[in-house]
Amino acid sequence: MLNKWLFTRIDNSALVVFRIFFGLLIALEAFGAIFTNWIRHTLMEPVETFNFIGFEFLQPLPGDGMLYYYGVMGFFGLMVMVGFKYRIAIIAYTIMWTGVYLMQKSSYNNHYYLLMLLCIIMSFLPANRYAAIDSWKNPKLRDISMPRWVWVVIVLQMWIVYTYAAIAKIYPDWMDGSFPEVLMGSKEDYWLVGGFLQQSWVHYSITGFGFLFDLLIIPLLLWRKTRIYAFIAAIFFHLFNSFIFHIGIFPYLSLALILFFFPSEKINSIFLRKKKPYYNKNQIIISPYRNFLIAVMAGWFIVQISLPLRHWFFQDNVLWTEEGHRLSWRMMLRSKSSSGTFKVVEKGKNDTIYINDSNYLSRKQMRSVYSKPDMIWQFSQRLKRDYAKQGKDVQVFVDSRVSVNGRPFRRFIDPKVDIAAEKWHHFKHHDWILPSKLD
Secondary structure (H helix, E strand, C coil): CHHHHHHEEEECHHHHHHHHHHHHHHHHHHHHHHHCCHHHHHHHCCCCCCCCCCCCCCCCCCCCHHHHHHHHHHHHHHHHHHCCCHHHHHHHHHHHHHHHHHHCCCCCCHHHHHHHHHHHHHCCCCCCCCCCHHHHHCHHHCCCEEEHHHHHHHHHHHHHHHHHHHHHCCCHHHHCCHHHHHHHHCCCCCCCCCCHHHCHHHHHHHHHHHHHHHHHHHHHHHCCCCHHHHHHHHHHHHHHHHHHHCCCCHHHHHHHHHHHHCCHHHHHHHCCCCCCCCCCCCCECCCCCHHHHHHHHHHHHHHHHHHHHHHHHCCCCHHHHCCCCCCCCCCCCCCEEEEEEEEEEECCCCCEEECCHHHCCCHHHHHHHCCCHHHHHHHHHHHHHHHHHCCCCEEEEEEEEEEECCCCCEECECCCCCHHHCCCCCCCCCCCECCCCCC
16 A cells, blocks of 8 residues: 555656746745845854854855855756756755755744755655756656655645644734734835735734635645635735745745646646656556665654654743744744843953944844844853953853843843853753743
């Protein structure tokens, strides 16, 4: 039964067309980062780099190096699009994108994480078997079908993303419309729609539609009778997000993934009119790497299902502590404001130095550093190292205050704890984060 489900041959039109869109979009993501100055503001100008902890060896290239880096990534994206040296191109893009993803958290985005996952998945898929330079140059590579497990991996991955996004919305500030109100409040100056977005019924509509869309979009796309209506809803949802939130390629990437839910005949009639589906639709070709493939798929999805659950095993509310927030599909769920100071005290002396954080941090980093415990810890370590170079053994104390979704500011970090002396724990609560009063 498992062999039949995973290894039956199905038409590969969805994968082929998706590869073309995917290659174009990841190329645009790379080139766009250059021309919008995102790279300069995020990776080149800041003095401090907030890596994912444990990946401090990943640092931006000096000078204009990151511009060339992204230029090469964009070129690999175009190679993916046309299917030229596909495997080399997609693996190279995956490695380079993963590198920059782990390199900085100042501009953390769940969509960047999703792109990394899709790049990893696409590295293993036979996406260059048709409408590709590779299959044109090597006819033996040409194929019009693929094993069903390819479809299963893509659909299940997206189901996990949307389902966890829906589950994360089941909390008071979303369900009562208060956070959508906060979210839309920052869009009041938008041309034409700014005033419209401030109306209460719009906030409640966003509340209900956002939750139901994330929860039901995959099942509705899978069911033939509701597929076209779900597709129309997806177009509205993603274009709205693109216009209001300016979140890059993600809305268009999500729409491209819907290709996997439509019949191959429909895809061929629109995109691949010369493609004739002449293959044995009941053929089952079991891969010689069957057991290894199934083990890798099982391991992948165990991790994908487990990671978003980890915050439940931490003390306190993830909206406050941020512990377990990343890699969990907790998208557009809260707005945080923060302020604070870092102070350095040399051991054995009473002198206190209040740090001018603008000497170290960009404006974007300063907006995040006082509300993200891992960034607070990393900056404290940086200060301790800097003073150690001067021959000084120092303590670093932080006075940070945070507001969640417009609530009053409350003290976030215990100001009596030397943060520079603390160890970082990836899967354990940090006691120097003061308790929240969100519940």
